Amino acid sequence: MNKPKMKAFTEPTTVRDYPMGATCPSDHITSINAGWRTYRPVIDQVKCVNCMRCFLVCPDGVIDKSGEQLEIDYDFCKGCGVCAYECKVKAIAMVKEADFHV
Amino acid sequence: MSRKFISGNDAVAEGVRLARPHVISAYPITPQTIVVERLSDFCEDGSLNAIYMHVESEHSALAAAMGVSSVGARAFTATSSQGLLYMAENLPYASGARMPIVMMNANRALATPWNIYGDQMDSMFMLNSGWIQVYVEDAQEALDMMIQSYKIAEDPKVLTPFMVNLDGFVLTHTYEVVEIPEQDKVDAYLPPLKLTENVMTLEKPMSLCITAGNNYNMEFKIKQNEEMIESIDVIKSVDASFAEAFGRKYHGLLETINCEDAEVVLITTGSITGTSRMILKELRAQGKKVGLLKLRYLRPFPTEALTEALKHIKVIGVVDKNISFGYEGTIFTNVNSAILQAGLTPKVHNFICGLGGRDVTKDNIREMYEAMLSTAEGNAGEIIQYMNVRCAL
Amino acid sequence: MVKLNGKNLTNDELFYGHKACGGCGESLAVRLAMKILGERTFASLPAGCMSAVSFIYPNMAFKTNAIITPFASTGAVAAGVAAGLKALGIENTHSVGFAGDGGTADIGLQALSGAIDRGDNIIYFCNDNEAYMNTGIQKSGLTPFGTKTTTSPAGKNLPGSVTMKKNMFEIVAAHDIAYAATASVGYLEDFMMKVQKAKEVKGTSYIHILAPCPTGWGTATEITIALAKEAVDCGLWYLAEYENGAFKLNKNPKEFSPIENYVKQQGRFKHLKEEDIKTLEAHRDYKWHKMRQNWQV
Numbered sequence: 100m101n102k103p104k105m106k107a108f109t110e111p112t113t114v115r116d117y118p119m120g121a122t123c124p125s126d127h128i129t130s131i132n133a134g135w136r137t138y139r140p141v142i143d144q145v146k147c148v149n150c151m152r153c154f155l156v157c158p159d160g161v162i163d164k165s166g167e168q169l170e171i172d173y174d175f176c177k178g179c180g181v182c183a184y185e186c187k188v189k190a191i192a193m194v195k196e197a198d199f200h201v
Numbered sequence: 202m203s204r205k206f207i208s209g210n211d212a213v214a215e216g217v218r219l220a221r222p223h224v225i226s227a228y229p230i231t232p233q234t235i236v237v238e239r240l241s242d243f244c245e246d247g248s249l250n251a252i253y254m255h256v257e258s259e260h261s262a263l264a265a266a267m268g269v270s271s272v273g274a275r276a277f278t279a280t281s282s283q284g285l286l287y288m289a290e291n292l293p294y295a296s297g298a299r300m301p302i303v304m305m306n307a308n309r310a311l312a313t314p315w316n317i318y319g320d321q322m323d324s325m326f327m328l329n330s331g332w333i334q335v336y337v338e339d340a341q342e343a344l345d346m347m348i349q350s351y352k353i354a355e356d357p358k359v360l361t362p363f364m365v366n367l368d369g370f371v372l373t374h375t376y377e378v379v380e381i382p383e384q385d386k387v388d389a390y391l392p393p394l395k396l397t398e399n400v401m402t403l404e405k406p407m408s409l410c411i412t413a414g415n416n417y418n419m420e421f422k423i424k425q426n427e428e429m430i431e432s433i434d435v436i437k438s439v440d441a442s443f444a445e446a447f448g449r450k451y452h453g454l455l456e457t458i459n460c461e462d463a464e465v466v467l468i469t470t471g472s473i474t475g476t477s478r479m480i481l482k483e484l485r486a487q488g489k490k491v492g493l494l495k496l497r498y499l500r501p502f503p504t505e506a507l508t509e510a511l512k513h514i515k516v517i518g519v520v521d522k523n524i525s526f527g528y529e530g531t532i533f534t535n536v537n538s539a540i541l542q543a544g545l546t547p548k549v550h551n552f553i554c555g556l557g558g559r560d561v562t563k564d565n566i567r568e569m570y571e572a573m574l575s576t577a578e579g580n581a582g583e584i585i586q587y588m589n590v591r592c593a594l
Numbered sequence: 595m596v597k598l599n600g601k602n603l604t605n606d607e608l609f610y611g612h613k614a615c616g617g618c619g620e621s622l623a624v625r626l627a628m629k630i631l632g633e634r635t636f637a638s639l640p641a642g643c644m645s646a647v648s649f650i651y652p653n654m655a656f657k658t659n660a661i662i663t664p665f666a667s668t669g670a671v672a673a674g675v676a677a678g679l680k681a682l683g684i685e686n687t688h689s690v691g692f693a694g695d696g697g698t699a700d701i702g703l704q705a706l707s708g709a710i711d712r713g714d715n716i717i718y719f720c721n722d723n724e725a726y727m728n729t730g731i732q733k734s735g736l737t738p739f740g741t742k743t744t745t746s747p748a749g750k751n752l753p754g755s756v757t758m759k760k761n762m763f764e765i766v767a768a769h770d771i772a773y774a775a776t777a778s779v780g781y782l783e784d785f786m787m788k789v790q791k792a793k794e795v796k797g798t799s800y801i802h803i804l805a806p807c808p809t810g811w812g813t814a815t816e817i818t819i820a821l822a823k824e825a826v827d828c829g830l831w832y833l834a835e836y837e838n839g840a841f842k843l844n845k846n847p848k849e850f851s852p853i854e855n856y857v858k859q860q861g862r863f864k865h866l867k868e869e870d871i872k873t874l875e876a877h878r879d880y881k882w883h884k885m886r887q888n889w890q891v
Contacts, residue, residue, distance in 0.1 A: 117421055117424050118399075118421075119398040120298045120300070120398070120399030121297050121409065122408065122409050122410075122411065123408050125406035127408070
């Protein structure tokens with residue numbers, strides 16, 4: 100999985116240490132979006148034909164095609180369900196998020 | 202170095218040419234138009250190697266300048282009155298972003314009624330915008346400030362946009378002999394812009410003009426204010442280094458004339474200072490204990506220098522070519538806060554004049570001094586006075 | 595030009611970790627455009643959803659350089675960025691604007707017009723979700739007829755918005771722009787082809803992409819793509835290009851799918867009566883008649 104990673108952020112300790120201007124370095128994610136989900140997509144790797152449509156249509160880009168199998172970055176998946184809906188072979192199931200937290 | 206008989210606007214254009222902006226994005230408005238016209242001439246004949254953007258409004262003029270500055274290029278724009286107010290939302294935008302944009306403003310009255318002549322209503326609106334504001338007295342100072350403004354604005358400790366104000370028509374369109382420095386001397390004094398922290402580069406991609414919520418916003422703003430106040434030191438040192446390089450000094454954020462032994466002091470901004478110097482000389486020759494204080498910078502406000510200069514003054518008169526409706530002249534309000542904080546207790550006068558280009562005559566200046574001298578003798582006088590009005594109030 | 599699809603499109607994400615709603619069509623448009631435009635892109639985004647969700651200190655979702663612009667100023671700031679880069683001799687970059695429908699057709703129109711007029715080297719994207727979504731779903735110049743928004747409510751007297759979408763594509767084309775196109779997140783390969791074309795243009799290019807907003811449209815988050823496809827299939831949106839001074843329809847359906855099927859899935863259209871649907875059909879037919887007559891098909 101080679102999705103962009105979270106950056107460690109320690110906030111400035113004095114007012115003067117705040118950024119010059121209203122700026123911040125790009126590529127600087129400091130919080131995850133996992134908590135948004137009610138459902139999470141789960142890929143059935145056997146059914147999956149690697150057409151890459153889910154990778155293409157994910158509004159958040161959390162599906163990673165760098166490995167042998169498609170992988171979902173659950174830190175940033177919002178559970179919108181577009182991938183499951185668009186999958187032509189119905190290889191993605193939307194499973195209740197609560198089921199993954201026991 | 203050459204000497205030319207040129208207008209205030211011409212002088213601005215020459216100063217800008219020498220400062221070598223990368224991009225010019227400005228929209229024409231009386232009485233600034235000569236500036237943008239001259240600059241287009243310089244771009245056409247190659248004496249200025251800048252990209253000239255024909256922007257379709259003032260709002261876009263400053264927005265384009267922000268785009269230019271955001272990647273580390275030197276930007277210039279110019280406007281006046283309605284145009285300044287049209288781009289208003291972009292002023293705090295640029296100052297919060299700490300972009301060293303320089304803008305010439307031809308001080309002009311605001312509609313309504315419509316009026317194209319000079320007063321200070323426009324720039325007073327923008328005192329809170331986070332822009333450094335200087336008011337120049339003559340064409341020479343105008344040219345010189347176009348160079349100094351970049352040097353100050355681009356200083357790593359400052360990084361604040363800079364507004365150079367010229368009185369509409371009375372300074373923009375009047376002619377005087379101006380010394381125009383050589384390009385190579387200016388190049389040595391004002392090196393190419395090198396921004397590092399607040400700029401988008403390929404080496405270090407940045408996100409600019411970001412959002413800061415209620416948990417972080419205040420810290421950004423306090424930093425901006427503190428650093429703007431501290432820019433006073435840079436302004437003073439640039440004034441000194443400019444004097445060394447070019448032989449002309451402007452005495453920092455304010456200039457005092459005969460204030461050391463004065464009982465009354467008139468505080469002026471812009472071209473009225475020139476007229477006031479003449480009356481000062483005349484009254485001094487009569488033995489009157491009068492002084493003159495030319496307030497050059499209104500932001501950052503030179504609290505320390507001002508209160509130091511006014512320490513022993515009995516009566517202060519502030520000339521305002523503007524009104525904050527429902528109250529008083531804006532410079533008056535600013536000065537009063539400073540002297541109160543310093544524990545000074547002079548009597549004060551506010552002379553409101555020159556609105557919509559109403560002439561401020563030598564007689565008007567004499568009347569101002571007379572009013573202050575009368576107050577100094579213990580006579581109660583009107584605090585706020587309108588000068589040179591056609592009819593009874 | 596290689597035809598882009600899910601297989602050959604880069605895996606690298608240049609727009610990631612933003613706080614847009616799940617199923618946001620606009621964020622997909624930005625995500626894919628950024629992949630195609632690459633790391634040397636300088637993105638300008640006005641006030642709107644995409645800027646609001648990507649630059650919340652200290653969480654920055656763009657990997658490339660990016661700047662929020664004043665609401666009216668996408669065209670002007672992007673143009674300034676392009677000019678500044680040119681003046682500094684920095685080459686092989688893209689100055690791109692990603693604005694919403696309001697930030698393009700209403701408050702942003704002047705700056706866009708100026709940029710096209712000057713031929714500024716920018717690629718301007720209008721991400722059209724058909725209302726001012728970021729401020730809470732208010733009517734914009736690109737809100738279709740019969741849309742319920744918070745400032746054009748549907749009730750006893752009015753069917754929601756009473757005006758048709760402003761014809762932004764033709765307004766832009768009337769400037770004789772170098773390249774303009776309409777697109778939809780329902781036809782992603784077509785959209786990506788257009789981004790690739792815009793990338794090569796010397797001068798100004800404009801891509802207008804229909805991007806459903808589940809929150810504002812009152813639709814299920816998972817049908818965003820399908821809905822954007824159906825908008826084209828029923829003729830309420832169209833895929834076209836303007837280049838070399840000529841209009842071309844990329845897709846000319848022999849038959850339109852029923853508008854009713856399209857609108858009944860959306861909360862913002864739930865109130866539509868038969869007469870309102872007839873109005874939509876009539877306007878669609880009128881527009882398509884003109885396009886088929888005058889444009890290359």
